[in-house]
Amino acid sequence: MGLTSFLARRATRAARVLVVASPDAFAxxxxxxxxxxxxxxxxxxxxxxxxxxxxxxxxxxxxxxxAGRLWDELPGxxxxxxxxxxxxxPAALDEAAALLLDESLQTADxxxxxxxxxxxxxxxxxxxxxxxxxxxxxxxxxxxxxTMSPDGIALASxxxxxxxxxxxxxxxxxxxxVLPHWPAGLVVDATLHGDVIAEASARWxxxxxxxxxxxxxxxxxxxxxxxxxxxxxxxxxDLANASTAARDALVDGRDADALRxxxxxxxxxxxxxxxxxxxxxxxxxxxDRVRRIGLPPAAAGDCYDRLLTLVxxxxxxxxxxxxxAGPALTLDSLGQALLGLxxxxxxxxxxxxxxxxxxxxxxxx
Amino acid sequence: xxGVLASFVVxxxxxxxxxxxxLAVVSWRTALRVLPFQSGWVPQAHALSRYHVxxxxxxLVFLGFDVEMLxxxxxxxxxxxxxxxxxxxxxxxxxxxxxAVVWAWREGALRWA
Amino acid sequence: xxxxVAVSAWWTPLxxxxxxxxxxxxxxxxxxxxxxxxxxxxxxxxxxxxxGVARLLRQRRIVTLSADRLLWRVGGxxxxxxxxxxxxxxPLGRWTLxxxxxxxxxxxxxxxxxxxxxxxxxxxxxxxxxxxxxxRFLALALGYELPLxxxxxxxxxxxxxxxxxxxxxxxxxxxxxxxMPVAFxxxxxxxxxxxxxxxxxxxxxxxxxxxxxxxxxxxxRLLLDAGRLALxxxxxxxxxxxxxxxxxxxxxxxxxxTLAKTAVLVAALVWAGRRMPVLRPxxxxxxxxxxxxxxxxxxxxxxxxVAVWVR
Numbered sequence: 001m002g003l004t005s006f007l008a009r010r011a012t013r014a015a016r017v018l019v020v021a022s023p024d025a026f027a028x029x030x031x032x033x034x035x036x037x038x039x040x041x042x043x044x045x046x047x048x049x050x051x052x053x054x055x056x057x058x059x060x061x062x063x064x065x066x067a068g069r070l071w072d073e074l075p076g077x078x079x080x081x082x083x084x085x086x087x088x089x090p091a092a093l094d095e096a097a098a099l100l101l102d103e104s105l106q107t108a109d110x111x112x113x114x115x116x117x118x119x120x121x122x123x124x125x126x127x128x129x130x131x132x133x134x135x136x137x138x139x140x141x142x143x144x145x146x147t148m149s150p151d152g153i154a155l156a157s158x159x160x161x162x163x164x165x166x167x168x169x170x171x172x173x174x175x176x177x178v179l180p181h182w183p184a185g186l187v188v189d190a191t192l193h194g195d196v197i198a199e200a201s202a203r204w205x206x207x208x209x210x211x212x213x214x215x216x217x218x219x220x221x222x223x224x225x226x227x228x229x230x231x232x233x234x235x236x237x238d239l240a241n242a243s244t245a246a247r248d249a250l251v252d253g254r255d256a257d258a259l260r261x262x263x264x265x266x267x268x269x270x271x272x273x274x275x276x277x278x279x280x281x282x283x284x285x286x287x288d289r290v291r292r293i294g295l296p297p298a299a300a301g302d303c304y305d306r307l308l309t310l311v312x313x314x315x316x317x318x319x320x321x322x323x324x325a326g327p328a329l330t331l332d333s334l335g336q337a338l339l340g341l342x343x344x345x346x347x348x349x350x351x352x353x354x355x356x357x358x359x360x361x362x363x364x365x
Numbered sequence: 366x367x368g369v370l371a372s373f374v375v376x377x378x379x380x381x382x383x384x385x386x387x388l389a390v391v392s393w394r395t396a397l398r399v400l401p402f403q404s405g406w407v408p409q410a411h412a413l414s415r416y417h418v419x420x421x422x423x424x425l426v427f428l429g430f431d432v433e434m435l436x437x438x439x440x441x442x443x444x445x446x447x448x449x450x451x452x453x454x455x456x457x458x459x460x461x462x463x464x465a466v467v468w469a470w471r472e473g474a475l476r477w478a
Numbered sequence: 479x480x481x482x483v484a485v486s487a488w489w490t491p492l493x494x495x496x497x498x499x500x501x502x503x504x505x506x507x508x509x510x511x512x513x514x515x516x517x518x519x520x521x522x523x524x525x526x527x528x529x530g531v532a533r534l535l536r537q538r539r540i541v542t543l544s545a546d547r548l549l550w551r552v553g554g555x556x557x558x559x560x561x562x563x564x565x566x567x568x569p570l571g572r573w574t575l576x577x578x579x580x581x582x583x584x585x586x587x588x589x590x591x592x593x594x595x596x597x598x599x600x601x602x603x604x605x606x607x608x609x610x611x612x613x614r615f616l617a618l619a620l621g622y623e624l625p626l627x628x629x630x631x632x633x634x635x636x637x638x639x640x641x642x643x644x645x646x647x648x649x650x651x652x653x654x655x656x657x658m659p660v661a662f663x664x665x666x667x668x669x670x671x672x673x674x675x676x677x678x679x680x681x682x683x684x685x686x687x688x689x690x691x692x693x694x695x696x697x698x699r700l701l702l703d704a705g706r707l708a709l710x711x712x713x714x715x716x717x718x719x720x721x722x723x724x725x726x727x728x729x730x731x732x733x734x735x736t737l738a739k740t741a742v743l744v745a746a747l748v749w750a751g752r753r754m755p756v757l758r759p760x761x762x763x764x765x766x767x768x769x770x771x772x773x774x775x776x777x778x779x780x781x782x783x784v785a786v787w788v789r
Contacts, residue, residue, distance in 0.1 A: 007390055008532075011536045015533070048691075049691070073400060075540045077392055077537070110392050115398040118400070154411070155411050156415075168414075168415040172410055193417040194417025196417060233684065235679060235683065237752070241517075279755075368575030371487035371488075372493070383700065387535050390535055413601070418616075423767075427624065430624050434624075444635055445785040449786050477760050
């Protein structure tokens with residue numbers, strides 16, 4: 001039918017891509033993000049928002065299971081493609097576009113989809129009852145389920161020790177490895193009171209035991225990427241795009257351009273009073289606490305201080321000043337730093353610390 | 366009032382038309398049941414729970430001031446006729462309320478981070 | 479007082495179509511600005527919203543496990559309904575769909591209904607990210623709503639009426655914005671607030687994976703996105719009779735001036751919103767109550783004194 005294929009063609013020009021990136025595939029992820037933008041596509045924020053699931057690097061183990069579940073959450077029309085190396089990115093996205101346009105394939109895919117299998121979780125800690133009987137696609141019947149675990153998922157239960165002494169529920173939530181502007185492969189197991197993090201512990205998945213920074217991309221490009229993530233989370237997408245442009249220039253070896261971009265970006269960041277106002281006093285870590293929980297000294301201060309530190313680091317490394325590596329950061333200290341913060345502040349904190357660099361990362365579990 | 370009613374009807378028609386066009390062009394008409402998005406993991410608990418509304422003191426202050434708007438609108442219509450006296454009365458009232466707001470602020474009711 | 483006449487209800491579809499045109503224009507302008515910040519030209523911007531609309535119309539809808547479907551969908555579609563109900567009391571030049579005596583209060587009621595809609599859209603999905611987004615909106619609304627209400631009161635004090643047409647007609651040669659600049663600025667902040675635009679985007683922010691939108695796909699997401707822009711447009715359109723002299727202007731007819739002023743304000747709001755970082759709700763509460771609210775109250779005091787004086 002003419003209209004359907006017309007809509008399909010228009011729709012594919014605005015495709016959104018959910019990236020599942022292995023932590024050691026920085027260069028491939030950058031290439032994928034650049035290709036996505038160059039096509040007029042956009043990165044998706046959640047699977048409901050996505051048409052394409054893109055595996056970047058070698059997506060293995062737990063990361064592979066995560067990718068599988070995310071794939072089940074894409075509404076469709078959907079396409080799943082992979083790029084293990086930089087050179088494979090354009091072909092993978094071409095393939096995705098072709099898959100999205102294939103009407104009969106998409107219809108067959110939609111017809112064969114099944115409801116989610118909650119029991120497939122390998123880590124359900126015995127919190128669910130044994131009743132997984134939810135095999136049909138009908139609407140409404142699930143709401144009649146009066147067990148303690150509607151649809152096979154437990155209800156959140158009361159918290160003993162709320163911060164304000166109020167009675168409410170503690171909600172277990174897992175953040176990462178796939179979230180917008182989140183370090184690839186980082187997982188934080190958190191307990192939320194409302195949106196406040198009451199407990200948190202961090203670990204890496206999917207890096208195959210190696211450190212997440214172990215590829216040959218320049219640290220300066222990483223610093224620009226960290227900066228872009230923080231600016232995006234702070235809501236300044238335009239400044240984040242400028243930082244991304246500097247990152248791309250560094251990846252291409254155009255160092256002079258990158259330094260020029262960064263100079264302009266610094267002026268724009270410093271010139272934005274609202275940005276300063278909203279990041280000042282956010283996720284403050286005083287020097288004492290930083291030392292106690294084992295964060296690097298450069299992490300002290302608020303998110304605005306750390307933003308300026310990221311700008312400095314990007315500029316220093318782009319100018320090839322030796323020894324300006326990212327801060328040492330252990331997972332234990334990260335988990336402790338998140339305690340008591342609301343989700344928004346926690347996300348800003350994680351981004352403002354930058355990607356933990358190189359050899360100093362300890363990999364737990 | 367008929368204009369408002371007509372707007373409501375038209376708005377409903379627009380919404381229904383959106384769903385209608387969607388049903389006409391979508392590849393599969395029934396909604397897909399999915400897990401809630403939690404970074405690719407199976408949620409350990411339902412998200413709907415007793416939520417920590419940390420700004421509830423702010424909501425109480427808001428309610429107090431919000432009720433004041435009931436007086437403000439009729440007052441706005443007649444203030445010019447009633448003259449200076451009504452201005453003094455209203456702003457004494459507002460001033461008293463605002464003193465309460467400042468007090469609540471000093472007590473930390475507006476800070477919840 | 480008869481500056482505005484109520485037209486037949488049969489014109490309502492035209493008003494809705496006009497709202498749709500403005501929403502399209504705002505989306506196109508926003509897209510062009512995004513392309514600009516990525517170093518690409520604005521070519522094709524006018525038709526680019528079609529790509530996104532086609533994508534969402536063609537995308538399958540999803541339902542999360544144990545979602546409250548009814549309330550979830552009511553919330554998602556509600557923004558668009560609220561926007562059109564705002565337009566119902568907004569005169570286009572000399573014509574209005576509904577010449578309510580309490581048009582300003584009606585507008586106020588609709589913008590408060592947005593509280594419920596956004597929260598329901600976040601709550602209904604039974605998913606943590608939308609839930610947090612919904613509650614974030616309530617926290618933001620606590621900060622911007624009262625200043626907005628008091629800003630809305632300033633023009634009625636000057637016009638001795640809550641009828642939007644009468645307020646537009648009472649302005650004559652001096653637009654309200656000239657002597658109520660504070661109320662105008664606070665009003666515009668409120669418009670950004672109830673359309674979740676720019677600095678008020680925390681409920682939809684990427685740190686919570688799109689927040690209220692995180693579990694919306696297909697036409698459900700389309701309605702929410704369109705409703706949000708429609709609220710921005712309706713807010714800008716309502717500012718024209720309230721602060722910008724209504725249809726007053728040289729040469730062109732009144733309706734054309736209304737549309738032109740609306741377009742300029744929509745463009746300004748879209749542009750300004752993109753230059754703002756996301757405001758943290760916990761910071762905004764204090765600013766709303768200790769800066770915006772007293773500023774709006776003082777503006778009302780000045781307007782009231784002038785209104786008494788002139789009388």
